Amino acid sequence: MAATSARALKLLSIFGIGATLTAEELATRLGASVRTVRRDIDTLRELGYEIEAVRGAGGGYRLGRATRLPPVVFDEDQAVAAAVALQTVPAVLSGIRENAARALATLRQAMPARSRLHAEAFTISSARNYWEFPAPPIDAEVVRAVGGAINRRHLVRVDYTGDGEPVTLRLEPHDLVVWAGRWYLVAFDPDAGRWRAMRVDRITAHMPTHTPFGRRDIPHGDPVAFVMTAHDRGDAAAEWPCRGSAVLALPASTVARFAPGGSTVEYATETTCRLTLGAWSWPGLAGLLLTFDADLTDIEPAELRQALNSLRTRISKGLRPGGGTGGRTGYDRWA
Template structure:
């Protein structure tokens, strides 16, 4: 009995992991016969899990949205509370839980009954969060779960995309992964028309279903996708690329420098290297200087004159500031301590 229960949980997990499984694939994953898979599917249905089956050579099993919330687990109010909480966490990019929230929300909404979907939608549509500080561009949690679904199901995705200058374009991609920074969400995907990997900001994506067909996943552009996206948004996207040595331990630098501002590499126990980019060399030098660390620009090699110009400009500003506010025309010829205007002695 214990072995059967464990197998049912494993079967349910497999059905949640992909959109559709063939009976042979499930049997192979579970180490049982196709007949046992059919019996286990019937048991899941008896427990309230809506498992759909399509006949034929191209058919298979698919976990559908049910008329009743599957027993485990959550009553209606608890399911709504969890869905709203996951949407909030996903939309705000809370460090450490944003990506997990999207995956969990995609699983939950897959089996959420229609009546509960309407309740969740109403709560999100008519709730205005009061957030402190500057916030990133809003990301629709529904778009996040839709993108997570096509990544999971290895389905081609069609969408409209707005570039940084607002120019629209139509894209067809093979989606691979969603990557979350502390401020933004990005989609890493193979661009069919450009025949190359691309990184897209999710807040600029408007999906245009239907999605599909299915595709065979490609080897990703990097093992560390977080570092790949960080390099893309902080360096490759800019005209000027820089390599800067910071005379501070990498852990301390990472407290002030976000992944979207540059890629940090440890050098010694007391220094690290920052790879970053900017629209111009002037902007890059000022940006690095504002980080507040002692630094040395390694690349580009002709940064010396730019640094010298910035130094001279700051020196003149400091000299003027230390002299106090400039005297106005009305102050000319007036000695300290004298008064003017009505009532003056």
């Protein structure tokens, strides 16, 4: 009976996401047979939950629209997810630490004892390494204002600080994307007639406009792909002991996707771009440039050119069979 109750609780939590799932999909998630799933569905119906059977292509089972779930229905995995999320959110949202702690305490009190044990087992401490360049914690009010406008499909007016003075923009907000510890707003700028990927930490939202707009098709069909390939998404070069740049024979969209954190990509031509980045040493910076496997030109400063020449010498020595003298390598073009 205890196993049946636990399985029915997990089944109810799965239905809580609002998806329509086949008996086979539910059985896979529960680690049970299809016959057991159907029996558990009957149990939930007897308890008063409206579980609808949807026929035809894409059919299956789903929770009825009028069905009200209990205040908190968590299985063990969801309890862990909630505990981890609420402990890490202060690292990316400012002004929310106390509220997150209170929310976690409230959830723990409302959870079943077994779920609460899993939630309390996780205490998270975070530390940065040298390659993390997250934005400062975002103002939770900005996320709330922009997220509300996305949900309602209302235009927003924002002040945006890019490379220069703040500018006031009227935008159609479509999605929020978190990537590499930074928050981005994917929005269409009707005045400029183009899509933008914008750092949320550089946004100050005005009062709601209550002006509706129609949703558009996002480039690449995916907000994440758009942000990852946008070279002008508002990133800034991080402070490193050594910092330099070069023009790469690759499109800006390609380099933007794979450039390390704390670097910037500038469009040059359809097939070239300038990458500015830093490292702890000039050879380390040279090595990062070589990972793109593309021709390099207009390399600055002189220390970076010298580091590339030094790497060429070391690589040439390593490629000589038996310590013999080898010919000139492809790295000679940087001489």
